[in-house]
Ligand SMILES: *[C@@H]1O[C@H](CO)[C@@H](O)[C@H](O)[C@H]1NC(C)=O
Ligand SMILES: *[C@@H]1O[C@H](CO)[C@@H](O)[C@H](O)[C@H]1NC(C)=O
């Protein structure tokens with residue numbers, strides 16, 4: 001489990017995209033928008049796109065088969081994940097997610113999908129990128145995506161309860177085989193559960 005250096009990984013897999021800004025927590029919105037721009041330009045026909053942090057458990061098979069259902073026509077103007085509703089900006093400077101009134105005047109945020117992982121239809125990724133160009137960027141990327149949706153007049157879509165988990169959940173193979181995402185899974189946890197999700201490992205009742 002040797003870690004590759006940045007340049008080695010780039011040379012080996014050719015899967016790293018870079019843009020000219022500092023990769024800091026408060027620039028996360030720029031990083032997400034970079035992804036939306038990439039999708040808009042290079043994957044114009046993608047049915048769905050997912051933004052995911054690296055510290056999550058993600059059950060891609062279940063997401064694709066059960067939630068998105070590739071046998072159906074691709075959904076349009078679709079975004080789902082763990083949905084936050086009736087939240088608003090924290091106005092005290094003591095918070096990591098402090099947002100000054102000058103940056104965002106309203107007291108509430110539109111509904112948005114939690115940052116650890118959310119799914120969009122390909123058409124919406126492009127529209128979000130376009131809407132973002134007309135808005136003042138704020139540092140919380142997930143809230144900002146919600147602001148783009150609000151601007152577009154698009155609503156987030158609820159997923160069945162329990163598929164996207166923002167809190168940590170103790171690993172249980174058959175439970176995890178029936179959900180999409182669990183936050184707070186580090187590299188060690190992921191290596192441990194990986195074999196359970198390889199092709200042909202059908203030991204859970206479906
Ligand atoms: C974001 O990136 C820009 C460009 O590299 C940099 O000037 C700025 O300090 C960064 N902002 C934060 C909040 O890290
Ligand atoms: C996207 O779909 C259009 C129409 O079907 C096709 O002409 C085009 O080549 C596709 N583009 C890519 C990048 O796959």
Ligand SMILES: *[C@@H]1O[C@H](CO)[C@@H](O)[C@H](O)[C@H]1NC(C)=O
Nearest residue numbers: 106107108109110147150151
């Ligand atoms: C902010 O408040 C104004 C005035 O009530 C409203 O028109 C606007 O839609 C709100 N914006 C968001 C992002 O909720």
Ligand SMILES: *[C@@H]1O[C@H](CO)[C@@H](O)[C@H](O)[C@H]1NC(C)=O
Nearest residue numbers: 173195196197198199200201
């Ligand atoms: C299937 O999962 C078990 C543990 O649940 C693991 O020991 C085994 O190696 C996995 N099989 C494959 C083919 O990955």
